[in-house]
Amino acid sequence: MSALLTIDRMSIAAGERQLVRNVSFSIAPGERLGLIGESGSGKSLTALALIGLLSDAMMATGSILLADTEVVGARERQLVALRGPVVATIFQEPLTALDPLMRVGRQIGEVVRRRMRHDCVSTSSQQVQARVLELLARVSIPDPERLARAYPHEISGGQRQRVAIAMALAWRPRLLIADEPTTALDVTTQADILKLIGQLVEEENMALLFISHDIPVVAAAVDRVAVLKQGELVEDGSVGEVLQAPNNGYTRSLIEAARTFDRALGRLF
């Protein structure tokens, strides 16, 4: 099966500074890849590059082929067509995806409408409203009707992340990028959100690029792991291979650090 995403010798520079160097990896339709590495290793820049959202001060070179579109050097119009129907993103801080002045239901409804326009399907307000409530139920929000009427500041951090996931889901994307989606949440909510993402990815048959510095979290969410160190890819293999027999000393040190931390917390790993 041909890949949904193929990154080939991609580099990212800010002026003279090389931030990501010669990174190559691919994701097949429905595959779940974890991108791990310590803070500053280039994980978020890699995710931004593949949706063409690097800041103007940065430049990507090499090739990023997403659903047969070359992203490096693409025009804005081509990128807009990819964002949403092909790839949707959830971030660490759900408020970045939410308009503070608009009720949650209306925000999800906007995405539902845009997706329907993309599919050239006409729709009534009642159909949009029904789809919004269905999406809120899919992300396990109790009392979706009440929540749809709330503003983002009126709901908890965990609920906001569920709403951000519902918005991503409204696109029915082929690839979901989750950039540290549980880092800002308490441990119990983290586990719930992780389970939810896993469930939805499977039910919708989406591919997943899951970015995290937290190895146990990544291991629970994906099939394959790629490791970035100071902008370079140092490992790419199945979760079992990489966690049980890492090739690279840096990966070993990340795993050992996670084990030590978990032992200190008394968690199982």
Ligand SMILES: Nc1ncnc2c1ncn2[C@@H]1O[C@H](COP(=O)(O)OP(=O)(O)OP(=O)(O)O)[C@@H](O)[C@H]1O
């Ligand atoms: N707008 C920018 N201008 C210049 N350098 C930047 C910019 N954004 C990020 N960087 C640098 O690029 C490198 C990679 O950053 P990136 O955000 O991709 O790391 P990360 O692995 O996602 O880290 P974290 O887990 O802390 O989010 C870092 O050295 C960072 O300082």
